[in-house]
Amino acid sequence: MWFVVILSFLSYACNGSLVDQSTQSSVNAELNGTDITKINIEVEVMKGNFHALLLRVINNEHELTSLKGQTQQMEHELENTKRTFSCEIEGLRDVTIQFEQELNETINALNTINDTIQDLSHRVSVIDDKYSPLEIPGSYGNESGLTGDKRECPLNWTRSVDFGACYFFSDERMSWNDAQAQCSKQNGSLADIYSEKEDKWVADYCNQTEGNGIWIGGKRDHGVFKWFTSNGKTKDMNYTQWITDLENVVTVYPNYISRRCDILYITMLELLALLIIVPSAAIAADISVPMTQIRDQGNGQFEGHLTFALTEEVVGWEVVVTFSAPVTGLSQWMGTEIRHSADNKVHYIVNLEYDGIQHAGTTFDITVRGTAAGGSAPTATAILKNMGIDGFTVPPIINSDGTPYNYDEVITKSILFYAAQRSGKLPADNPIPWRGDSALQDSGDNGEDLTGGWYDAGDNVKFGFPMAASTTLLSWSLLQYKDAYQASGQLDAMYDCIRWPLEWLIKCHTGTNELYVQVGDGQKDHGVWGRPEDMKMDRPSYKITASKPGSDAAGEYAAAMAVGSIVFKDKDPAFSAKLLTHAKQIYDFAKTYKGKYSASVTEAAAYYNSDNYVDELSWAAAWLYMATNTSQYLTDAESSYLSGAAWGQSWDEKNAGTMILLYKITSKDKYKQDIEATFTNWLPGGTQSGRIPYTAKELAFRSVWGSLRYASNMAFMALLAAETGLHPTEYRNWAKSQIGYALGDTGRSFVVGFGVNPPTQPHHRASSCPLIPAPCSWANQQEKGANPHTLYGALVGGPDQNDRYTDSRTNYINNEVACDYNAGFQGAVAGCSMRDICDIIAIGHSTRKEIKSLNKLRKRTHGL
Structure with a gap:
């Protein structure tokens, strides 16, 4: 405060003389001739000194301010340095922990070698x-x-x-x-x-x-x-x-x-070579036995037994019998001979539908009869192959982000799930070895090619409406979070993933006002349990036309193609243009001939009955505006928009996505208010009548049929809303909680082939069937063990309102998988991965996870 007093005094002094006129006259009188000039000079000197002092004080103040700024800057840099070192130290700790875990796993794996030596020893004889x-x-x-x-x-x-x-x-x-x-x-x-x-x-x-x-x-x-x-x-x-x-x-x-x-002695290197040939201890070893109890019945006719002592569950089998002489007329009661070698010495037998499942600890005997060349009974060796274990595994994926869950792994495996759902002629680079070509005769009324696309869920029907809805959300995730797919090494795979259904949607547009929306009869399909490669039932196709409209399905097709055209604009301009052309035509069809598709195609109503078509018209128009910047589409989108809080986001409900899209385009308050009203209902703690109930373990529970599907879809919507600037911390944290539930926060994963205690028996036909050529039937559906094939990345339906869940193949309510289950889920995981937002607990609370996330975010956004 001292300099304030001085400044005030100096200010007064600088405004005029130090004394007023009357005082000056009095002084002059008292001086009686004193040299006034001299005094005035001294006064001026004093004024100069005061001016100098004032400048010094001002300069000191500036210097003090500068020093304070430098100090604050140094403190800030010091804090950043501390945070960086803290992050790096924690990162090193994480790496060390991960290394220790991997080392322990390696040690455990090596320890199993002694257990496998005895099992391998009999194989060494070959x-x-x-x-x-x-x-x-x-x-x-x-x-x-x-x-x-x-x-x-x-x-x-x-x-x-x-x-x-x-x-x-x-x-x-x-x-x-x-x-x-x-x-x-x-x-x-x-x-x-x-x-x-x-x-x-x-x-x-x-x-x-x-x-x-x-x-x-x-x-x-x-x-x-x-x-x-x-x-x-x-x-x-x-x-x-x-x-x-x-x-x-x-x-x-x-x-x-x-x-x-x-x-028999074998070196460690030779043993490791054998273990490489057998990549997992879970893979069955073939059982080789001689033919025993041979009865020579004269003239080459014989009878013999192939007896196998089973040490593991067999889910489908193939027996290869090699005779010492050519054998014709081979017969047995346990299986079907599917082929034999040209010289009739090697014969291949697979199980019948009812005896493919054989249990560990039992003896499995096949009596064979035939006629051998040469006139005497032959000898034979038989090899039994367990067709219930395919050995296909996904290579380990390193969690380079240090996040609680390996989002890159989830993205990779989710894309593999969609590959497992493919119908039609599969590409040469098909990543799912247990899937083959299927439904190659799918066609329209006039023979139009309708092969391709995705099978809907655990069945083998192609439902166009939910397939298009899944494609729209997946394409949006690629559009919004492309960096996440790039970082996970799955960018090209993701382009291939969405291109597959987009090409099928184009095939379905067979006329200006004609669009196929389903291939396969749901009732007939659901009456058979088998792999898609073996389908023999009729697969009729169903379409909407001007006289049988379906604005909802057509609108969703148009939306999927519109966002697809944006995604492929730089990747494949020709394909992008083709998509946009079809999107415009299909939207015009939907807008001109209005009606619900499930009223026109009643075969779909029992499975995907539409509630309304207006939301799809607004949804499609909004995406067409994004693709074309044509104002008429925006006008259409806003005029068709259904205001108010959204029920959710699903294959049938598009309001949540539409309001976010329109708010991003227009920044209008009415869309903002609807978004906030929607998440007021969805986030916990609300008291309004429309709020979503929660399970005890904090899952937002919209419906028992696919409970995780709805929570994951809205988690994706919350992340997209946060990208527009709306309540970013609150919405992102909530999204993290819902995705965390699916990935393992409750102690188990709900994603097949990922995390702790994942589902092993999803209600899914193809993955429940043994390897080809073993047949597949309802016996495989009823089998209690894990599916022969791991359906990597598939999100199952999820728990009931009491967090109860049963991993059973017969539980189609909680344990089925579907294309639309994974779509929003994958988008939400990509959003978490890209921004590392799912590690941030709250702004203003500097936790270890937040520091790590912010540092990684700073590195990712550097130079942008």
Whole structure:
């Protein structure tokens, strides 16, 4: 305050003399001749000094202000530096934690090797070149005191120097299966006699021992060891000439041990190579068995048994039987022979519809009959393949953003879900190996090509109205959040994703006022449980025309094509122009001939019955304005707009999206008010009559049928509304809560193939079926285990109002999947990923997550 007083005094002094005129006269009188001039000079000097002091004070004030500014700047930079270091430290901690988790997973994976060695050992017999010889010189019998690479045989086993292996000779009668089990317990496997040299060694050993020594179909007969064939005939061991028809005597005497038991050694590198061939412990190992209990019925006719001991659930099977001689007229009761080799030695059998599911711990036996060339019963080996496990997995996707959920992974897998829904001729780069071409005969009344598009949900019908609605939302997400798809490495895949249905929508526009809206009969389709590749039922097509209008479906088609034309404008200008042309024509059709499509196409009413068509007209016009900037479309959009709070966003309800779009275009308060009224209803805490109820675990619950679909769609709308500047923190945080529920906030994921405890039995025909060529039927729908194929990225319907959910294939209300379920959900996830907004808790509260998110946002927007 001192300088204020001085300034006030100086200000007074600077306004005139230090003394008024009367005072000056009095002083002059008292001075009696004092030199007035001198005094005046001193006064002027004092005034000058005061001016100088004033300037210094002003300068000091400026310097003080400057110093304060510099100090604040330094404090700000220091705070930013602290935040940056804090973020980097937390980032390093996250990386360390992630590394530790991955390391633990790797250790756990390596620990499983010991558990798989025993299972793999019997398979090693088919790759004899992988065996490591013992390289131990000396006589037969056990040796001790071996060092280095020398490995001794187990007790009571005998070593062959010539063949570099340990042999066990059994004198116990037992079946082939029992013998194989005994060998497996000792890390060995029943093996074959492949050469005369090995036959001689066996004969020499047998003749040097006493007892009956039953081994490899050989036993002592009148003091001489002989081979015993399946028909009871004998041949001497130690042939003077190797007999070609006994070149491999693995099954010549099936009721006894028919192979030698070897100890097989395999290096770690060879084991890892085998594990690479078998990418997951969940993948079934083929079961190989010999044909046993062979009955030679004369003239080449025979009967035999293929007996498989099952160690896992089998959901569909194929058996490949290889005979030692050509076989014709092969018959059996358990399956269907689908083909055989040209020489009739190899035959392929698949299960019937009713016996494809076989349970672990049981024995599965197939009796085969046929006629073999050569006049005697053949030997055979059969391999059973479990068709219920496909082995397809998605490579790990790194969570580079450090967000609570790996949004890039969700986006990637959601796009894969749409690939799994494809109908028609699939492209060469089809990413879903268990899907093939299907519904290649789909056509219109006059033979128009209607192949392509998406199957709607867990069924195999193509419903155009919800397909177009899904395409519109997905295209909007790409338009709004293109950077998210780019960052996730899925930009090209996303273009392919939406192009597939857009091309089908174009095919459906077969005339100026003619538009196909459905292919397939819902009732007939739902009466069959099977894969789309096997469909044989009639698939009629249904269209709307001037006399049977459908403004709602046509409006949605036009909207999808309009936003698609914007998305592809730079990517593919020709395709963009084509989309826009069709969008304009279809909109004119919808506007001119008004009516509900489900009233014209009654076959759709039971599945997708339309409530109104006015919202689609406004929706389509708004998107056409965005695509063309033609004012008439904006006029149409506003005149058709249904004011008030929106019920929600869905395949049937478009008001929420329309109000956001019109507010973005016009900035009018009425659209802003409707948006706010809508989310006042949807966000928690409201008391108005239109508010949405919440479950105990905080899911906004609009309807039990696809509860997550509605919450996710509105989460997407909330993010889009926030992009216009409306309540960004509140709307974004709410969107985060709803998406978090779907991804695992409650302790389980509702996205197939993602997160903790995800669904494994979605109500979905194609993914529930075993691999082709095994048939698929209602038995597969009723099977209690996981679907044979993981339907990556599919969002299931979700819980009921009490947060209850049952992961069952028969639960189509809560556990079905659908194209429209994923559309808004994927858009919301893309929005979270692009802005990192789903990590920000609240503005003004500097949390660790917020700091990380803001730093990443700053990096992403740098230079924009």
